[in-house]
Amino acid sequence: xxxxxxxxxxxxxxxxxxxxxxxxxxxxxxxxxxxxxxxxxxxxxxxxxxxxxxxxxxxxxxxxxxxxxxxxxxxxxxxxxxxxxxxxxxxxxxxxxxxxxxxxxxxxxxxxxxxxxxxxxxxxxxxxxxxxxxxxxxxxxxxxxxxxxxxxxxxxxxxxxxxxxxxxxxxxxxxxxx
Amino acid sequence: xxxxxxxxxxxxxxxxxxxxxxxxxxxxxxxxxxxxxxxxxxxxxxxxxxxxxxxxxxxxxxxxxxxxxxxxxxxxxxxxxxxxxxxxxxxxxxxxxxxxxxxxxxxxxxxxxxxxxxxxxxxxxxxxxxxxxxxxxxxxxxxxxxxxxxxxxxxxxxxxxxxxxxxxxxxxxxxxxxxxxxxxxxxxxxxxxxxxxxxxxxxxxxxxxxxxxxxxxxxxxxxxxxxxxxxxxxxxxxxxxxxxxxxxxxxxxxxxxxxxxxxxxxxxxxxxxxxxxxxxxxxxxxxxxxxxxxxxxxxxxxxxxxxxxxxxxxxxxxxxxxxxxxxxxxxxxxxxxxxxxxxxxxxxxxxxxxxxxxxxxxxxxxxxxxxxxxxxxxxxxxxxxxxxxxxxxxxxxxxxxxxxxxxxxxxxxxxxxxxxxxxxxxxxxxxxxxxxxxxxxxxxxxxxxxxxxxxxxxxxxxxxxxxxxxxxxxxxxxxxxxxxxxxxxxxxxxxxxxxxxxxxxxxxxxxxxxxxxxxxxxxxxxxxxxxxxxxxxxxxxxxxxxxxxxxxxxxxxxxxxxxxxxxxxxxxxxxxxxx
Ligand SMILES: Cc1cc2nc3c(=O)[nH]c(=O)nc-3n(C[C@H](O)[C@H](O)[C@H](O)COP(=O)(O)O)c2cc1C
Ligand code: SF4
Ligand code: SF4
Numbered sequence: 001x002x003x004x005x006x007x008x009x010x011x012x013x014x015x016x017x018x019x020x021x022x023x024x025x026x027x028x029x030x031x032x033x034x035x036x037x038x039x040x041x042x043x044x045x046x047x048x049x050x051x052x053x054x055x056x057x058x059x060x061x062x063x064x065x066x067x068x069x070x071x072x073x074x075x076x077x078x079x080x081x082x083x084x085x086x087x088x089x090x091x092x093x094x095x096x097x098x099x100x101x102x103x104x105x106x107x108x109x110x111x112x113x114x115x116x117x118x119x120x121x122x123x124x125x126x127x128x129x130x131x132x133x134x135x136x137x138x139x140x141x142x143x144x145x146x147x148x149x150x151x152x153x154x155x156x157x158x159x160x161x162x163x164x165x166x167x168x169x170x171x172x173x174x175x176x177x178x
Numbered sequence: 179x180x181x182x183x184x185x186x187x188x189x190x191x192x193x194x195x196x197x198x199x200x201x202x203x204x205x206x207x208x209x210x211x212x213x214x215x216x217x218x219x220x221x222x223x224x225x226x227x228x229x230x231x232x233x234x235x236x237x238x239x240x241x242x243x244x245x246x247x248x249x250x251x252x253x254x255x256x257x258x259x260x261x262x263x264x265x266x267x268x269x270x271x272x273x274x275x276x277x278x279x280x281x282x283x284x285x286x287x288x289x290x291x292x293x294x295x296x297x298x299x300x301x302x303x304x305x306x307x308x309x310x311x312x313x314x315x316x317x318x319x320x321x322x323x324x325x326x327x328x329x330x331x332x333x334x335x336x337x338x339x340x341x342x343x344x345x346x347x348x349x350x351x352x353x354x355x356x357x358x359x360x361x362x363x364x365x366x367x368x369x370x371x372x373x374x375x376x377x378x379x380x381x382x383x384x385x386x387x388x389x390x391x392x393x394x395x396x397x398x399x400x401x402x403x404x405x406x407x408x409x410x411x412x413x414x415x416x417x418x419x420x421x422x423x424x425x426x427x428x429x430x431x432x433x434x435x436x437x438x439x440x441x442x443x444x445x446x447x448x449x450x451x452x453x454x455x456x457x458x459x460x461x462x463x464x465x466x467x468x469x470x471x472x473x474x475x476x477x478x479x480x481x482x483x484x485x486x487x488x489x490x491x492x493x494x495x496x497x498x499x500x501x502x503x504x505x506x507x508x509x510x511x512x513x514x515x516x517x518x519x520x521x522x523x524x525x526x527x528x529x530x531x532x533x534x535x536x537x538x539x540x541x542x543x544x545x546x547x548x549x550x551x552x553x554x555x556x557x558x559x560x561x562x563x564x565x566x567x568x569x570x571x572x573x574x575x576x577x578x579x580x581x582x583x584x585x586x587x588x589x590x591x592x593x594x595x596x597x598x599x600x601x602x603x604x605x606x607x608x609x610x611x612x613x614x615x616x617x618x619x620x621x622x623x624x625x626x627x628x629x630x631x632x633x634x635x636x637x638x639x640x641x642x643x644x645x646x647x648x649x650x651x652x653x654x655x656x657x658x659x660x661x662x663x664x665x666x667x668x669x670x671x672x673x674x675x676x677x678x679x680x681x682x683x684x685x686x687x688x689x690x691x692x693x694x695x696x697x698x699x700x701x702x703x704x705x706x707x708x709x710x711x712x713x714x715x716x717x718x719x720x721x722x723x724x725x726x727x728x729x730x731x732x733x734x735x736x737x738x739x740x741x742x743x744x745x746x747x748x749x750x751x752x753x754x755x756x757x
Contacts (some may be wrong), residue, residue, distance in 0.1 A: 127744040
């Protein structure tokens with residue numbers, strides 16, 4: 001049986017979900033018998049080939065996040081929103097209570113200790129979105145893996161189910177919202 | 179805050195906060211501290227109550243504070259917009275000079291009078307037109323005290339178009355009480371049971387049985403509550419009963435007290451009907467003076483009095499256990515039931531909560547007998563029902579019919595033509611299409627608390643349904659997640675649908691979410707919140723399909739405009755600054 005091709009990315013997240021995924025420890029060896037990693041911070045491959053599964057950590061806070069997410073949707077048969085940030089916006093979305101202009105002004109113009117105040121306008125720096133959004137507001141998401149982060153076992157369970165061709169289903173104990 | 183309090187209940191937390199809001203135009207930290215001390219209530223409780231109710235504010239409101247009804251039936255957002263523009267104030271904000279603030283509110287029970295607004299949380303102006311808006315703007319701009327505004331603006335007529343069992347015959351105050359005072363309370367309950375009377379507030383529970391259970395429940399004392407919260411959009415029949423038949427309602431409460439053995443009763447009046455308060459209190463006073471309330475009623479060993487507690491803008495307080503929480507000076511969050519109020523209600527004591535119309539009917543049954551009552555209506559729905567008819571028809575207002583009347587007959591009587599849809603029972607009820615108009619109004623077929631909204635062919639049904647979803651999202655008390663989050667998501671989904679950005683995928687999501695919200699919510703508000711959407715999908719599928727994009731998925735918002743602020747701040751407009 002050919003291996004499932006998996007891509008992962010961290011958008012507006014803290015990499016905590018990826019770290020939790022790596023907490024599967026030595027089980028990754030066994031996993032690699034069944035999957036190969038494509039675009040991912042783990043492989044440093046920069047763009048997706050056609051994939052079976054895409055794991056998205058983090059929500060959307062800037063234009064670059066939107067491009068990456070769209071690439072994942074176009075390339076992956078199954079897209080999974082991983083963690084509170086991808087599903088709800090999470091911690092980054094706390095800025096949604098304030099207008100973006102105030103956030104930028106606080107960080108780059110008026111904040112304590114700011115020298116040479118100016119808003120970064122280099123074209124290399126991706127523009128921020130007015131609000132942070134969960135990923136399902138922009139592309140279709142097939143499954144949601146909740147938690148902040150989801151436990152390592154939950155990653156194993158979902159991938160295991162998909163490898164065996166089953167509909168992924170988490171037992172109650174792995175459904176975490178913290 | 180118990181029976182020992184003055185009858186007017188001036189020191190009820192809701193009343194104290196109302197006075198403070200009127201005085202200072204907001205409730206400050208200091209005021210919360212003082213009130214919590216003077217009423218001997220925990221500070222957190224006082225603050226919680228302030229935050230809960232729409233009419234209390236933690237930041238100052240304008241000297242003229244306007245709440246504009248955005249009711250699906252009669253709200254007119256165009257007028258709201260023009261009012262805001264002319265006053266130079268943004269909706270939801272206060273003008274910088276503090277003169278005026280304008281905000282939206284759910285139905286204020288004036289649908290028979292067209293577009294309406296609430297002024298300073300206590301006065302209602304109905305029948306709004308562009309002309310009237312201009313006059314209002316002029317008075318506000320010249321800072322004219324409300325006492326000097328034309329008085330007739332605040333007059334609210336009854337609009338009764340058809341009288342039946344309850345309304346036809348004038349009621350002589352005390353007549354029903356005189357008929358029971360020599361009878362045993364069990365006898366009275368038996369007669370109400372025999373009449374087949376069911377609750378008119380929505381749930382349709384047998385009134386006599388409720389009284390019997392309450393009477394039998396063990397407690398130090400028993401309470402009677404009249405539910406006059408009437409928050410269901412499109413319903414205004416209790417307003418009319420309280421305006422013109424208050425004696426009948428109070429008599430019903432007194433009969434209920436006699437039956438269950440209560441000494442104290444409460445009328446919980448929705449804040450939007452505060453303008454009725456003075457006359458209601460005067461009626462109570464007259465009843466006290468004529469021996470129909472107070473100690474030794476009609477010279478017998480029967481003591482009972484009624485006080486009125488006025489709500490502060492929360493639809494959920496119509497739910498009986500939330501109402502009781504509110505009476506107990508807490509946030510109006512529905513209790514876990516059982517125990518039901520009949521065994522553990524107000525202050526943990528057995529309490530009979532009934533709707534205004536239900537209580538009015540009990541007095542009539544006592545006067546004319548259970549046979550008279552049950553000879554009207556259908557096999558499972560005895561007596562008559564007051565309908566509050568509004569929307570696209572020639573004669574909106576109150577219509578009383580025996581149960582069993584067909585919807586079509588009602589539509590004919592009210593002068594409704596080219597009808598596309600009828601919403602019966604308010605947003606929590608059912609959305610019907612013309613195929614259904616031959617059905618009958620009764621508990622066994624089309625059940626309603628009284629609201630009947632008519633939508634003609636020209637109305638955009640998606641906008642109607644969206645407005646209902648806004649109502650639920652706004653009125654969710656926030657206690658349980660399926661409703662707090664679910665109603666917001668439903669509203670967002672409907673808004674996306676209306677904007678023409680939805681795909682078939684979104685419809686699947688809506689169905690899924692609707693099932694979840696109605697299955698897992700804690701109280702009736704949440705369990706019925708998805709009804710208009712589900713009915714819409716079933717009965718008006720074309721309205722939905724017409725707006726769908728033929729794509730797998732479309733973002734919820736316009737991606738490019740999500741970059742607007744950043745573009746502005748960075749002065750960028752290169753291709754990389756667009757999506
Ligand atoms: C969200 C919600 C709002 C309600 N609002 C009202 C109301 O405004 N008036 C009313 O009489 N009953 C209302 N009810 C029903 C009450 O809980 C209760 O069933 C009723 O007052 C009992 O009186 P009845 O037996 O005379 O109908 C509401 C219920 C729910 C779930
Ligand atoms: S969900 Fe938690 S762990 Fe994952 S990216 Fe967000 S903050 Fe980090
Ligand atoms: S269903 Fe809604 S209104 Fe009812 S308790 Fe839950 S959050 Fe409150």
